[in-house]
Amino acid sequence: MNTPFLPFTRPSIDEDTIADVANVLRSGWITSGPKVQAFEAVLSHYCGGRAVRVFSSGTATLEVALRLAKVGAHDDRPGGVQQDTVITTPLTWVATANVILAVGATPVFVDIDPVTRNLDLDQLEAAITAETKAIIPVDLAGLPVDRDRLYAIARKHGLRVIEDAAQSLGASWNGRPIGSTGDFVSFSFHANKNLTTGEGGALVLPADVDPALCERLRLQGVKRFPDGGMDVDMLGGKANLTDIAAAIGLGQMKHLTAFTERRRALARRYFEQIDPSIVAMGLELPPADFENANWHMFQPLLPDNAKRGVFIAAMKARGIGVGVHYPALHLFSLYRKLGWQEGDFPEAERVGRRTITLPLFPAMSEADVDRVCAAIKDSLPDCIER
Numbered sequence: 001m002n003t004p005f006l007p008f009t010r011p012s013i014d015e016d017t018i019a020d021v022a023n024v025l026r027s028g029w030i031t032s033g034p035k036v037q038a039f040e041a042v043l044s045h046y047c048g049g050r051a052v053r054v055f056s057s058g059t060a061t062l063e064v065a066l067r068l069a070k071v072g073a074h075d076d077r078p079g080g081v082q083q084d085t086v087i088t089t090p091l092t093w094v095a096t097a098n099v100i101l102a103v104g105a106t107p108v109f110v111d112i113d114p115v116t117r118n119l120d121l122d123q124l125e126a127a128i129t130a131e132t133k134a135i136i137p138v139d140l141a142g143l144p145v146d147r148d149r150l151y152a153i154a155r156k157h158g159l160r161v162i163e164d165a166a167q168s169l170g171a172s173w174n175g176r177p178i179g180s181t182g183d184f185v186s187f188s189f190h191a192n193k194n195l196t197t198g199e200g201g202a203l204v205l206p207a208d209v210d211p212a213l214c215e216r217l218r219l220q221g222v223k224r225f226p227d228g229g230m231d232v233d234m235l236g237g238k239a240n241l242t243d244i245a246a247a248i249g250l251g252q253m254k255h256l257t258a259f260t261e262r263r264r265a266l267a268r269r270y271f272e273q274i275d276p277s278i279v280a281m282g283l284e285l286p287p288a289d290f291e292n293a294n295w296h297m298f299q300p301l302l303p304d305n306a307k308r309g310v311f312i313a314a315m316k317a318r319g320i321g322v323g324v325h326y327p328a329l330h331l332f333s334l335y336r337k338l339g340w341q342e343g344d345f346p347e348a349e350r351v352g353r354r355t356i357t358l359p360l361f362p363a364m365s366e367a368d369v370d371r372v373c374a375a376i377k378d379s380l381p382d383c384i385e386r
């Protein structure tokens with residue numbers, strides 16, 4: 001039998017959305033316009049009426065949030081240039097830390113909680129210093145960081161929070177959707193995320209930030225006047241979303257709840273179908289959260305003595321795509337050059353070495369999950385180093 005290749009993820013875009021994208025293309029207006037405004041309105045409604053602005057990427061939203069929070073390098077203090085520090089996790093997509101460097105601030109990493117694989121809140125407070133301005137928590141794989149504990153610490157120390165919720169749109173905390181509470185909240189609509197516009201992102205703004213200022217940071221610092229005139233008195237980037245992309249986002253938003261439910265059902269199926277003998281071999285399953293998490297990814301950890309490259313190749317040979325998200329980022333060359341090294345964050349390193357991302361996306365069937373589990377049972381024993 002010829003079974004088609006099963007990738008680790010694949011977007012679900014319906015025919016109505018494709019037709020609407022075609023409408024935008026025929027309309028004569030394809031960059032930011034009415035579709036962007038409509039998409040922002042739908043996202044704002046989802047986020048309980050909070051102000052939301054969309055961007056060309058999640059990375060851009062994080063960088064703009066840091067600028068809006070006035071985090072960066074300052075030379076207004078005695079002693080010359082002072083760099084703010086921002087606390088985050090080393091186990092995330094590298095964008096989270098890159099934006100801290102991009103605004104001239106210094107990342108401070110706190111190791112992960114080995115159970116949730118998110119920033120360890122037990123270690124967070126000890127990392128806060130006079131230079132700390134903000135925290136960027138990441139909801140890895142769509143499992144939310146404990147918002148109650150996080151904000152209690154942030155409030156106590158007067159720190160801003162920029163939630164990197166790139167992976168957690170559709171997830172919730174205390175029954176409230178991620179994005180509907182908190183300080184800054186950043187979403188990504190990259191092709192692999194739970195809701196996609198191809199590329200794109202959204203920033204949920206706190207009440208003390210003027211959305212007009214956010215718009216100016218998004219587009220060259222341009223301020224427009226009712227008489228048609230304009231001025232530029234600050235430096236802004238170029239990170240607006242197109243109406244083509246916004247039309248995809250509007251179509252996707254109609255399915256967000258169903259996508260999340262489907263992902264949860266498939267994750268449950270994994271827990272039921274993964275063979276106990278594989279778990280006995282040392283495969284570690286992710287936390288079984290079916291209330292808060294949106295199951296952006298299903299990520300077991302391979303046994304310590306398994307060769308990941310061999311396993312991924314064996315799965316591929318069986319027609320199954322397996323991803324790696326992510327190696328601990330402080331071990332990338334750029335960050336090593338800045339002074340980080342092996343052993344700095346042992347839990348993040350351990351997870352980063354062992355993590356695998358199994359196929360999980362709304363269009364998958366239960367039979368697909370079963371096929372993945374059977375392939376693991378077949379492949380894993382041959383990948384163990386003896």
Ligand SMILES: *Cc1c(COP(=O)(O)O)cnc(C)c1O
Nearest residue numbers: 057058059093095166188189190
């Ligand atoms: C995807 C992602 C980003 C960046 O989003 P882009 O839209 O690719 O710029 C940032 N942080 C995390 C955790 C992500 O998964």
